[in-house]
Amino acid sequence: MISAEGRGLVLDEKLLFEQSREGRVGYSLAKLDVPVALPDGALCRDEITDFPELSEVDVIRHYTRLSTWNYGVDSGFYPLGSCTMKYNPKVNEAAARLPGFAEIHPQTPEALNQGALELMYTLQNNLAEVSGFQEVTLQPAAGAQGEFVGMLMIRAWHEARGQKRNKVIIPDTAHGTNPASAALCGYEVITVASDGVISKESIAAVMDDDVAALMVTNPNTLGLFESDIREICDLIHERGGLVYSDGANFNALMGVSRPGDIGIDVMHFNLHKTFSTPHGGGGPGAGPVGVVEELVPYLPKPVVVKDGDSYKLDYDRPNSIGRVKSFYGHFGILVRAYCYILSLGGEGLKRATELAVLNANYVRARLEGEYSLPYQQRSLHEVVFSESALANECHTLDVAKRLIDYGFHPPTIYFPLVVAGALMIEPTETESKQMIDDFCDALLAIAEEAKTAPEKLKMAPVRAKVKRLDEATAARKPKLRWEADR
């Protein structure tokens, strides 16, 4: 049915299955150049019921239209806290698509893929230099898998010493992946409260001989550098534990501070955050992990090593925790990250960090009077406000949805949990002063609307593809796939 109910050019689009017409095709296959052969019919399936049948044009129009309902970094400002939504350079995309990278099979003999191995080896070393660690594995597929790898190495290290430690300390400001990763290694999680930053005393109070490690995010999810980190690391080490750092916020530290120099034993990187690889609508990311010398034997295998003038994959690692995925890592993402490092150089990486911190502090300075700032310490790459100053019972969710009407992607909301109605803003370094001013003007206008016309917040968004969605019903009566009406 044709209807003119969409606003402007925000048109509707049926599901693939609803557009399907029997007999329509969107492919071309070469004629079979060998004799026809078919398996035993008893093993074969019938046709794939209700699978789509579409032309190439149908498919192009379908996905093109879907794309117009999305908001990406290329659409505009995307200040999603802790996600580091910086610009994704186009040269990275071109590099990853070079046939010599995109069309190489992982089972090819190592001698025939020396370029790929050299790239990985160099990237490992570059990441080690930026972070101060002895060695880096590129294998983990994403940050959470990097955490898992890091915690497995910690557990393996303890077990090799005959230690059956079963607890991990995690501050209440941590990402949910931290406790989930620790649990996946069989650890019990001890949560410690923090007051902005964690104190030496709060850690000392729970540190004992059963604690394998502390997992800390630095700077933490409030954007604050853990100022006692050196003393805390010493305290953990004195009692035989190790310190894991979540590198989600590493964009605040490049060229400024190296975790490996200050007592951290393991850290993962999020290449899709700090090193500009695209977030892809939710991945693929890459979560390399750096370790101090003590932990090198436990790295997942294989490890890329240099042997004379050539590069190879070393599988002979008797203490390795093993592999966590097929092959060697998200190579296509690694190419993009390496391309970024080449483009910025050492000085450029530091400048990126400086401007990211400048931008966040500028947002803070512009909004501090109107939005409530629960933690007053000097913050780095992101700033977290609470909803407490909003008038007329307007909440963080309402502000977020109203920002959509102003043409911005909302910040991260309701995280970290220690702030009531958190609005977590991370502008990144690739945004200009004009853009940030526009965004701050919008947030100030929204705070004003909350006082004078709160319904504008409650009704928002009104200018998006859809209005607020009924998430409760979605969860109560899950409909997770399309099915034909029969």
Added chain:
Amino acid sequence: MRYLPHTDVEVQQMLDQIGVSNIDELFSGIPEDCRLRRPLDLPDAKSESETMTLLRSLAEGNSKVSDWDSFLGGGAYNHFIPSVVDHLVSRSEFYTAYTPYQPEISQGTLQAIFEFQTMICQLTGMDVANASMYDGASACAEAVLLAIRAGKKRRKVLLSQALNPQYRETVSTYCQFLDIELVEIPLSTGATDHESLNNLLDDQTAAVVVGYPNYLGQIEDVAAIADVAHAAGSKLIVAVAEPLALALFKAPGELGADVVVGEGQSFGIPLSYGGPGIGFFAVKKKDMRGLPGRLVGETVDQDGKRGFVLTLATREQHIRREKATSNICSNQGMCTLMVGIYLALHGKQGLRQLAEINYAKAAYAREQIAGLEGYDITFDGESFNEFVVTCPGSVADLKTRLEEQGILAGISLGRDYQDLERGLLVCVTEQNSREQIDRLVTALAGGDV
């Protein structure tokens, strides 16, 4: 630097507004003994053209499958990718967005994932599929963890030796500190040995895991395995490394699988030296709430208009923390899009025809090699596009000899299977022409090509 828009004047204005005199002051929250007071030891910034020149030279140091007669498979498959796929995924509204936390401005990603979930269900014969896992191997490990959670006190998992060795290794890495006993089921003629399986199954077994097709290319008798596994109260996990086979062979869900996981790289994702690919994960309704990872569901907005949202989030780490079904957060969003587009293009007929072409090409290669003196097709059972050849001498020497003739003959099985020291795993897809297959056969026979 072209990605950094700040002018000196603007930097000064911003510093003034903040109330500090220079950028270094902004870092005063970092204690001095935590500061790096030297420049990073990295090369200077390069221009775009210099960067591309350097990367191009590294890329040229690699071997593209298109430069060779390549018969490599083993978990990564060389299939043709229609131009439409890269054209569409290059739309930056898709690839520069993140996880669709704000559904009102993410309906494109959400609807595409909902369609992806549906097509994975249709292919696997299952009820519910999630929005993706990292890859087939880690999806397989997460499937084992789901079975352990669902199996209450059962702590034993049986892994077929014919399951992809990298999947087995990954399962073992994931389970190493969780007090889970992993036991391998031996092989009989290239497939899971049913008698051994029967003997190993007991009231402690939470799951049986088999490949379909398995690593040796064979089509396992999933229905029979499901029967005995279920009789013992165990779940059956079926792992699919080459999902194109599912367009031709019976869907695992139809054969009794409780969980179907696998690798979707075959469907439109570049080989890219083994990553990123995409893991898929599908279950029957009864296990819906035990699923790891993201799920997209259909709902309506305030005006009653159809829309999509992330749902059942109370399973996930950002809500449930250490009690979550998994620690997974970012998954393979971009790759779900590639797979969705590829499947939509090929559709019901195209996917079947493509699978039949793969089958026929492999059957031809198999028959030609079977006729060579000194070579045997190791296993008689039905296979899809991969099969094992027993070679007359050292597989390593043979591979080197064929490499010199421009042929990547396959994968040596000796490292993973002691009994198959002279085994070569050969993979044939639609990308291999008859001429390429004939050259392989001639070269195996010792001739020059």
